[in-house]
Amino acid sequence: MTDGRAIRVRGQVQGVGFRPFVWQLAQRFGVRGEVLNDPEGVLIRAAGGDLAGFQAALSDEAPPLARVDRVEVAPFRFADVPQGFVIAPSAGMGAETRVTPDAATCAACIDEVQGTGRRHGYAFTNCTHCGPRFTILRGLPYDRAQTTMAPFAMCPACAAEYGDPADRRFHAQPIACPDCGPRLWLEREGQTVPGDPIAETARLLAEGRIVAVKGLGGFHLACDATDPAAIANLRHRKRRPAKPFALMAPLTLIRCHAALGLAEEELLQDPAAPVVLLPKAGTPLPEALAPGQGTLGWMLPYTPLHHLVLEAVGRPLVMTSGNLSGEPQVIGNDEARDKLGAFADAFLFHDRDIARRLDDSVERAAPRMVLRRARGRVPGTLPLPPGFDDAPQVLALGGQMKSAICLIKNGQALLSHHLGELDEALTWEEFLKAIDDFADLFDHRPVRVACDAHPGYRATQHAHGMGLPVEEIQHHHAHLASCLAENGWPRDGGPVAGIVLDGTGYGSDGTVWGGELLLGDYDGVTRIAHLTPAPLVGGDAAAREPWRNLLVRLDAAGLSDLADRLFPGLPRQAVRSAARAGLNAPACSSAGRLFDAVAAALGLCPARQSYEGEAAMRLEALATDPADRPYPFDHTGDQIDPAPMFHALATDLAAGTEAAVISARFHAGLAAAFATHARDLVATGQAAAVVLSGGCFQNARLLTDCLTALEAVPVLTHRETPANDGGLALGQAVIAAARHISRTEAS
The missing domain is CATH 3.90.870.40 (DHBP synthase)
Incomplete structure (x- = not known):
């Protein structure tokens, strides 16, 4: 018997050339033994040579696509130590390791495609450092038989590269050439x-x-x-x-x-x-x-x-x-x-x-943000923050728009790719497939399911039919928690002030929210302030037709004459009647609809948007220079009233002020209005930091203006996960996990 070490490497370590990398390290450090893939990642059994140097290099020199979470070491006794170091066959079924996202073609493969060798002009050239991964994977362990490359039998030349640990194509599962691969x-x-x-x-x-x-x-x-x-x-x-x-x-x-x-x-x-x-x-x-x-x-x-x-x-x-x-x-x-x-x-x-x-x-890139998380990023995972060591396996189903799901397992959160809008039949089918697909692929067995609190969301309804305990999470609380989780905010890190600005979300009081200042953490939040609500006349129609939002805001500000001048040919009186009667006109504090209203005042697709966010995106594009004078907002009780802003805007319109200036003043004014309250919460010790989340923070100008207004205050923003509803599931998952841990600790 010979004493050695069993070394477990966890993380994104399959399909990235990790085993040949380990083999090459073993040659360098004089180590004997074996390396193999299994459901938990990479397992190494090693003896002899410089084991300490070998072990340190595993994480210090990992391949470009690898992400090493941790290296675990335990004693191991060899009955018969191999004379050299071998790459052993994969063992076991199931999934405890991470799957590598698809990766762009590396420079070496591009050189081959543009060169004169056997892969000249070949459209499916790849190696262990690049190429398809998640989009061809059917199951784990990550071997060719478990991918859509299975039908393509390797030619002798590819087989030789595949079997040579010194070759960059050693065990590259999508390996191919014109003689044997896809055409x-x-x-x-x-x-x-x-x-x-x-x-x-x-x-x-x-x-x-x-x-x-x-x-x-x-x-x-x-x-x-x-x-x-x-x-x-x-x-x-x-x-x-x-x-x-x-x-x-x-x-x-x-x-x-x-x-x-x-x-x-x-x-x-x-x-x-x-x-x-x-x-x-x-x-x-x-x-x-x-x-x-x-x-x-x-x-x-x-x-x-x-x-x-x-x-x-x-x-x-x-x-x-x-x-x-x-x-x-x-x-x-x-x-x-x-x-x-x-x-x-x-x-x-x-x-x-x-x-x-x-x-x-x-x-x-600047400021760093992810608007749609999909190919190349998924299924990358995020480590759960400190305090979530005892988190159970949780499945979170996200929202209705920009749908994505999230899984928690083994201290990691896996936020899925963008799925789409769940009111579309085929997107709904893809949503259901994704739940089954991710459960099978990652051997995920949730004990709780989390969802939005909106009773009309299809994901929420599905959650209640899954036969698991359900955690309903308020929409804007989920936004705040997703930003906390991405930034590794500890579970006991204390409350934060959350400026959460988006289109619409179901509020805890049953009304429609969207322009919120919250105070809280993973366990719960309190609504501190919000935009003064305005009727959302026509419901979804108000999101499609910006003029409706401007009409009700101008009327509330005592500027009905301006609305009449701006929209002479539109059905103003019908909208006003519906607003007065409360007929399909729920009160709404949405910042997204406020952006639509200001855009409509500047003539930016006022009658109808051809895609979601068009008016707001055009408004952002106008604001090219810093604002000389932010528009004022009124602060009364817990309400942030835009009426003074509309009066200032009306004055600028009458004076012929450039649209770019108006846009800049609006962005700066909105940022300052919320930042003022958030600063106070930090200054008085009620909050330890400020979180910026919600779909409106895809707007780089608004984000920058908020960061300026919060200078010298700790601020957390989204960088790797979407600020929009594509990140909701992450927030839902960590809130559900935190509640579970809190209940366990209290029992």
């Missing part, structure tokens, strides 16, 4: 187009055609981003009149059209390859790409296929999600033919199946 073809009018599919695709795009391109997590609809006619055609076919399109180009081209700092370049080149919002600069592109916006959403090519197409086209491309309006992204070839046939002139297909739908992540 690519271009299809038009049901027929395969002869010739090189990349060259033919480039030719069609140069002619102004629209091509559906199969990617990692679904299809994109692509067209020439420099061609106004092609862009107009795509908008017409998709019935998407104004919502911004995402763009794809190599970094050299992006620099020609956008303002790029170091933070932006680093984020673009992150292995997650998100869509990054960048200010327009340099050579202008057609305004129709993002009407009324000061930014464009750019991403780098993140698969060899993208690199090949963009190199052949030589210009930026629109790369927008391939889906019917409101439906999930298309992933199957037959599904694409059926659903995208009316949009696309041709299809660039391949025969590797996509296991799950993932949209592109959307992010901003």
